[in-house]
Amino acid sequence: MDTRILLVVPKRHDCINELRKFINWEEADIYVFPEGFLDTEHLGEALDIIRDAGKFVIAGYDDKSGKAPKEKALVIDKGEIIGETTKCIITPNERNSGYVPGSEFHCVDTRFGKIAIPICYEIHFPEVARILAYEDPVLFVNTVGTSMWHELQFEQWTALGRARAIENEVHIVGCCHYTDGIAMAYCYDCDGRNVLLAKNAYGAFLVKLDLEKSHEKKIAYFKDRLPALFGRITEEV
DSSP: EEEEEEEOOTTOOOOOHHHHHHHTTSSSSSSEEEEEEEEEEHHHHEEEHHHTTTEEEEEEEOOSSSSSSSSEEEEEEEEEEEEEEOOOOOOHHHHTTTTTOOSOOOEEEEETEEEEOOOOGGOOOOOHHHHHTTTSEEEEEEOSSSSSHHHHHHHHHHHHHHHHHHHHOEEEEEEOOOOOSSSSEEEEOTTTEEEEESSSSSSEEEEEEEEEEEEEEGSOOOGOOOOOGGGGGGGGO
């Protein structure tokens, strides 16, 4: 049975109006919003909107409620936060802005199955997706902050998303904000087939995936790993 996933490419810094618009844009099972979409100031109102709509939402969250800000992803089921992840691999710009990283990669248990959420830049690291894949998720959700700055970055980012899907045999979706760069939403299935590649478009894009197929592991790369030879991956460089 297919799960309907709506990937939203919204305008930045207007989360309440954009949430109201897209939560009713098209009927879906899962609504995905990009990194930093929600913020501490508007979180309570956003949860009320999601609760009233009775929706299941995965959204980036700029958390400034503590001593130091963190980039997170929240999983919200009918207005209740049922799980969250914190960005562990932060960019130099984020470090310079005072953001601090998380300390653990983990999936979130949901009524659809386990969902892995590599946040923005983390999709560039195959180790992140592989660690998450050990938990046998049905879906990777790559919440991305800004648009791509240039054509090469767009090509690299979507290629990396496809690679993460292929090497772990897990469906992947991703979306970013609509800013002054190249906005995108993408989806590759667990075989690496291109389901969606939206470029420079504001709005929301519906994909349908059979999430159970992420459990099949037809090629079974995990069985052919050689952990005894992979120790250098954890070494400092």
